[in-house]
Amino acid sequence: HNKITTSVLRQYKSEGRAITMLTAYDYSMAKLLDEAGVDMLLVGDSLGNVILGYDSTLPVTMEDMLHHVKAVCRGTKRAMVVADMPFMSYQVSIKKAVKNAGRLLQEGGAQAVKLEGGTAMADTVKAIVTAGIPVVGHLGLTPQSVNQLGGFKVQARDEQTAQTLLDDARALEAAGTFALVLECIPDGLARRVCEAVAIPTIGIGAGAACDGQVLVSHDLLGLHSGFTPKFAKKYANLHQEIKAAVEMYIKEVQERQFPAPEYSFKMADTMLEKLY
Ligand code: KIV
Ligand code: NA
Numbered sequence: 397h398n399k400i401t402t403s404v405l406r407q408y409k410s411e412g413r414a415i416t417m418l419t420a421y422d423y424s425m426a427k428l429l430d431e432a433g434v435d436m437l438l439v440g441d442s443l444g445n446v447i448l449g450y451d452s453t454l455p456v457t458m459e460d461m462l463h464h465v466k467a468v469c470r471g472t473k474r475a476m477v478v479a480d481m482p483f484m485s486y487q488v489s490i491k492k493a494v495k496n497a498g499r500l501l502q503e504g505g506a507q508a509v510k511l512e513g514g515t516a517m518a519d520t521v522k523a524i525v526t527a528g529i530p531v532v533g534h535l536g537l538t539p540q541s542v543n544q545l546g547g548f549k550v551q552a553r554d555e556q557t558a559q560t561l562l563d564d565a566r567a568l569e570a571a572g573t574f575a576l577v578l579e580c581i582p583d584g585l586a587r588r589v590c591e592a593v594a595i596p597t598i599g600i601g602a603g604a605a606c607d608g609q610v611l612v613s614h615d616l617l618g619l620h621s622g623f624t625p626k627f628a629k630k631y632a633n634l635h636q637e638i639k640a641a642v643e644m645y646i647k648e649v650q651e652r653q654f655p656a657p658e659y660s661f662k663m664a665d666t667m668l669e670k671l672y
Contacts, residue, residue, distance in 0.1 A: 415608025514564020601627030
């Protein structure tokens with residue numbers, strides 16, 4: 397397995413090969429997704445919602461991110477691991493931003509970081525890239541700004557905000573980002589961003605024109621029964637399958653059907669059998 401690098405992703409784009417990215421937050425899922433062949437694993441700050449049970453990404457800390465980035469990296473051989481910079485880890489000062497981005501690589505083991513925002517973040521991105529840390533940009537619906545955006549909705553729906561987003565994309569490219577996540581924008585605008593910048597675009601709710609796609613793996617797998625947004629295609633219904641399996645286990649234990657003899661040890665076996 398050759399590790400996916402920024403130059404491999406550039407090559408994929410030039411070949412017209414679509415880039416695949418999914419979120420991962422732990423060792424076993426990262427291993428599974430990596431073995432399935434996904435190009436990039438995002439330890440998203442959606443960690444806050446999906447794994448930690450917060451109602452936004454704002455409470456997620458650097459320590460939370462590092463804990464999960466380390467676990468994901470231990471399970472990953474081929475995919476590039478991208479770590480989200482959590483809220484307030486890069487907005488306060490450029491110095492703090494570089495330091496925290498560095499921690500996600502040095503302590504966490506990630507290969508790149510992602511942060512939200514456009515032109516206003518250009519100098520921050522430049523400083524992080526100068527330190528030798530690859531950066532992914534994130535435009536459109538940026539969940540860390542939910543209190544400013546006034547909720548989770550499609551962004552840049554008029555020409556003026558569309559122009560701002562195009563300027564943001566150009567500013568991020570000029571600042572040195574190697575890829576751009578575009579979240580919840582009209583597909584026509586995503587197409588214009590793709591024409592405006594040379595770096596790969598990775599869409600989520602941004603239509604088919606992007607160079608790659610990203611989804612929250614729990615949405616794609618149907619791991620939860622709650623709300624999933626329109627753009628999140630459910631490729632499996634694991635919530636139902638897991639629930640059925642657990643209900644079966646409960647029933648078999650209560651009815652004393654499990655463990656049957658084949659799942660038990662005889663005194664004579666214990667000397668011979670290797671358990672793990
Ligand atoms: O945190 C996350 O999962 C993300 C993706 C939705 C792009 O930022
Ligand atoms: Na995120």
